[in-house]
Amino acid sequence: MFKDLIVKFLKIEGLISNLTGYIETRAELLKMEVKQDVAKILSKTVVGVLLAFMLFFVLMLSSFALAFYLGHWVGDVSGFLIVSFLYVLIGLGVFLFKGDITAYIEKQLTELTKSKPK
Secondary structure, X not given: OHHHHHHHHHOHHHHHHHHHHHHXXXXXXXXXXXXXXXXXXXXXXXXXXXXXXXXXHHHHHHHHHHHHHHHHHHOHHHHHHHXXXXXXXXXXXXXXXXXXXXXXXXXXXXXXXXXXXX
């Protein structure tokens, strides 16, 4: 009886009810924010994959066109060898500067994933 009187006097029941409601509301808000962030990341990933896919085909078809064009001037097989040598040089450049490239990509991804103030 005395305990109930103190609880009612201090209005702890209402405080506990309000605190519980606040925590549940914050949890729901966090869930919605996480869902929104996941949707944003997935949409950017899908667009990035589609762009990479298209770029791959453009690069491949352009390489064939260049190889056939060079092959017309220097010999059929030589055109393809020249184009493949260009890709070897590009691959060598990427290999030599892989640390700088990795650091740049990491920096860009970090900036992309930073949450913006709302």
